[in-house]
Amino acid sequence: MSKPANAVKPQHGTAAYHFHKYWQYYLMMLIPVVYYIIFRYIPMFGNIIAFRRYRAGSSIFGDEWSGLRYFNQFIADQNFWRAFRNTLLLNFKYLLISFPLTLIFALLLNEIKNVAFKRIVQTISYLPHFISMVIVAGMVRELLSTNGPINNLIVSLGGEPITFIALPEWFTTIFVTSGIWQGIGWGTILYLAAMSGINPELYEAAALDGANRFQQCLHVTIPAILPTISTLLILNIGSLCGSAAFEKVFLLYNPTTYETADIIGTYVYRMGLQSGNYSYATAVGLFQGIINLVLLTIANKASTKLSGSGLW
Amino acid sequence: MAKSAVAVTPSKIRESRGYRVFQVCNVILMLLICAAMLYPFLYLVAQSFSSTEAIVAGEIGLLPSDFNLDTYEYIITQSNFLLYYRNTIIYSILGTVSALFFSALLAYPLSKREVAGASTINKFIIFTMYFGGGMIPNYILMTSLGLRNTVFAFILPGMISTYYVILMRSFFTTIPKELEEAGEIDGLSKWGAFVHVALPLSKPILATMALFYVVQYWNNWFDAFLYLDDRELWPVAYHLRQLISSASGTNADAGEAMQISSNIKSCAMVLTAAPIICVYPFIQKYFVQGMMLGGVKG
Numbered sequence A: 001m002s003k004p005a006n007a008v009k010p011q012h013g014t015a016a017y018h019f020h021k022y023w024q025y026y027l028m029m030l031i032p033v034v035y036y037i038i039f040r041y042i043p044m045f046g047n048i049i050a051f052r053r054y055r056a057g058s059s060i061f062g063d064e065w066s067g068l069r070y071f072n073q074f075i076a077d078q079n080f081w082r083a084f085r086n087t088l089l090l091n092f093k094y095l096l097i098s099f100p101l102t103l104i105f106a107l108l109l110n111e112i113k114n115v116a117f118k119r120i121v122q123t124i125s126y127l128p129h130f131i132s133m134v135i136v137a138g139m140v141r142e143l144l145s146t147n148g149p150i151n152n153l154i155v156s157l158g159g160e161p162i163t164f165i166a167l168p169e170w171f172t173t174i175f176v177t178s179g180i181w182q183g184i185g186w187g188t189i190l191y192l193a194a195m196s197g198i199n200p201e202l203y204e205a206a207a208l209d210g211a212n213r214f215q216q217c218l219h220v221t222i223p224a225i226l227p228t229i230s231t232l233l234i235l236n237i238g239s240l241c242g243s244a245a246f247e248k249v250f251l252l253y254n255p256t257t258y259e260t261a262d263i264i265g266t267y268v269y270r271m272g273l274q275s276g277n278y279s280y281a282t283a284v285g286l287f288q289g290i291i292n293l294v295l296l297t298i299a300n301k302a303s304t305k306l307s308g309s310g311l312w
Numbered sequence B: 001m002a003k004s005a006v007a008v009t010p011s012k013i014r015e016s017r018g019y020r021v022f023q024v025c026n027v028i029l030m031l032l033i034c035a036a037m038l039y040p041f042l043y044l045v046a047q048s049f050s051s052t053e054a055i056v057a058g059e060i061g062l063l064p065s066d067f068n069l070d071t072y073e074y075i076i077t078q079s080n081f082l083l084y085y086r087n088t089i090i091y092s093i094l095g096t097v098s099a100l101f102f103s104a105l106l107a108y109p110l111s112k113r114e115v116a117g118a119s120t121i122n123k124f125i126i127f128t129m130y131f132g133g134g135m136i137p138n139y140i141l142m143t144s145l146g147l148r149n150t151v152f153a154f155i156l157p158g159m160i161s162t163y164y165v166i167l168m169r170s171f172f173t174t175i176p177k178e179l180e181e182a183g184e185i186d187g188l189s190k191w192g193a194f195v196h197v198a199l200p201l202s203k204p205i206l207a208t209m210a211l212f213y214v215v216q217y218w219n220n221w222f223d224a225f226l227y228l229d230d231r232e233l234w235p236v237a238y239h240l241r242q243l244i245s246s247a248s249g250t251n252a253d254a255g256e257a258m259q260i261s262s263n264i265k266s267c268a269m270v271l272t273a274a275p276i277i278c279v280y281p282f283i284q285k286y287f288v289q290g291m292m293l294g295g296v297k298g
Helices: A004-008 A014-050 A069-075 A078-110 A115-130 A133-144 A149-156 A168-187 A189-196 A200-208 A213-238 A246-252 A255-261 A264-274 A278-307 B003-048 B052-056 B070-078 B081-110 B118-130 B135-144 B151-155 B162-172 B177-185 B190-201 B203-219 B222-227 B236-248 B262-296
Strands: none
Touching (some): A014 A278, A014 B118, A014 B135, A014 B190, A069 A278, A078 A168, A078 A213, A078 A255, A078 A264, A078 A278, A078 B003, A115 A168, A115 B003, A133 A149, A133 A168, A133 A246, A133 B003, A133 B236, A168 A189, A168 A246, A168 A255, A168 B003, A189 A213, A189 B262, A200 A213, A213 A278, A264 B135, A278 B118, B003 B262, B052 B262, B070 B081, B070 B262, B081 B118, B081 B151, B081 B162, B081 B203, B081 B236, B081 B262, B118 B162, B135 B222, B151 B222, B190 B203, B203 B262, B222 B236, B236 B262
8 A cells, every 4th residue: 555656646545546547447337237236146136036935026036935845846846857857868968969070070171171162161061050049940840841851851762751840759869960050060160270270390290200191180180179179078068957958949849749858948938937936937947057057167167177277 | 392391202192092082072071061051041942932832742852843932022011021120120230239338348447457346346247157047037027127028128138248248358458558558648538548449459359249249139039039029029030939839839829820831931031041141151250250269268
């Protein structure tokens, strides 16, 4: 507090002086911070209605304490466990298949030496990432409809048309495949960025030692992008209980496929907003939110330890 | 040829045949992937130009069958489609401008070491990436604020994205301090330095963020689903959702129980995706740039 730099300005207490000089910074932040309080933190504390009874028209923090009543209710509910299992399974199966495919796609793209061709492939494969989930779901429904191209193919090969959208055993396949279609291109960006940072001399040295392209890929490219791979893997594992799948499931599922398709997000929607059991649905949502928080925190810690920098 | 090139030659000859076969296969694979990426779009376009009879008969492969423009004419003149489209354009502009403005207003002070509590506020906003209110508390909040059936219900929920604030903040920290100080010596206030020095230098990141926000608002349907009952306010993405789910026979609204034919749905999807598909290839590098910023320095 007695730094000479401050002493130059006469008779200003540090706080007053500081504020006099920098008040505009604080004013700039004011509206965004209020925004965060209202639209992020109030709903966060609004989770309290998982422990309090909420009726339409009561305070947003509920009327009276109800303890763990809603938690006991959903833990005894078969449909909750089905949704919980489906959330983990859908996310896990998608990760299991999309993660290696994305990596392989990036490695193969890296082997394309014609810059213009490579750029065209990148542009086309990134495109689905920017398409609204509504359109993706609409496409899926059109392609899989009983008179759509997939069923036409099946029929022309002598099979019977399949009502894919209505069959629980097909849901995971539809979910994973459409996810790969939409995400595989965009998923390569960080890998390609890491690969472009590899020193070409490493490849030359490997070639001098007699390594062919495949061996170069194995012993130069992959070790160089290993930090990226592990960071992305950890991040993805941390999101296994997240709600990223919600929109697509919501747009593609229906009562006949609940068995494999209903996830926590859609279950919360039906219990809360459709049936009006606000507190019950909030309790279920909170349960998922807390698991997600724990997983993400662990993932961030692990990634920090591994690569020296956290996720954000 | 340089000496080093000569030295490499032997191994190049040895691997050349296998590698060349691989390269040909690789190019073919890439072409197949591109075809798979584009096919669903082409199929929708083909359906949108075809007659209902041809679609029901399963005649559509890659090209329209029984080519006609009736569906487009119907959608544009006979339905509310243009109204929904106009709403989407308005929401995308309003949403993007306010999102960009408030994100920058938050990110800029957070990039300043002089700001007391910057790291606390930083943690305060980052925590929202780990944990949030969830669907029901958000719904209750919006309802009790009386925002249902207003533009704000569509703009506010996704307005400030924490991730983009962090990207902007790390960009702002790379602006040399001297430039802003020089501006202040010339009589600019802190606000003036922000507007006249920092923002002009940040055009690339602002352009990238604007694109991300535009896409977010253009594609958003769920907030409309939750908060906009008034049809006049629907964005086109939500209208699409109603079209698509009405055919499944499960989620149909009472008024929309009838089957909507595939060419109408396809036509609506094509028109909704068209701006993004047409503009995207030219601005792709800005998206990639933004993604790199996030990935390289988190």
